[in-house]
Amino acid sequence: MVTKKWKIVLLDLIMILFLMLFPHFGGLPMFVYPFVVLTLLWLYLKLYHQNFNSIGFRFSDLSFRSFLTGGAIGLAYAALQLWGIGPAIDKIFQFKPANFHDFDYIKHNIVSYLVVGCHICYSL
Numbered sequence: 001m002v003t004k005k006w007k008i009v010l011l012d013l014i015m016i017l018f019l020m021l022f023p024h025f026g027g028l029p030m031f032v033y034p035f036v037v038l039t040l041l042w043l044y045l046k047l048y049h050q051n052f053n054s055i056g057f058r059f060s061d062l063s064f065r066s067f068l069t070g071g072a073i074g075l076a077y078a079a080l081q082l083w084g085i086g087p088a089i090d091k092i093f094q095f096k097p098a099n100f101h102d103f104d105y106i107k108h109n110i111v112s113y114l115v116v117g118c119h120i121c122y123s124l
Contacts (some may be wrong), residue, residue, distance in 0.1 A: 008048075014045055029121075 106112040
């Protein structure tokens with residue numbers, strides 16, 4: 001029984017790491033990640049005959065206050081990232097600024113901008 005418990009814990013840790021890292025390496029459009037991650041989580045929970053209630057998520061607990069709290073936490077993290085973590089990483093690693101001069105031809109030219117944007121979206 002101990003080995004089975006150990007395997008479940010290990011599989012849980014692997015799944016958690018995958019769900020956390022997948023959006024950073026998946027190469028999908030940003031709006032697709034919630035659907036993919038939640039579907040994978042749902043399938044994983046079904047594998048163990050569980051549901052979202054068993055991990056503490058209940059639709060009945062959703063309220064305006066929870067959305068407000070989540071939004072405030074998201075804004076606080078974005079501010080911390082913008083003014084704290086990002087500059088600290090830049091100072092530690094001393095990255096060179098990106099060179100975007102190859103794209104100077106799209107400045108003030110909406111058609112070129114749309115062509116480049118469509119090309120980038122199509123190549124993903």
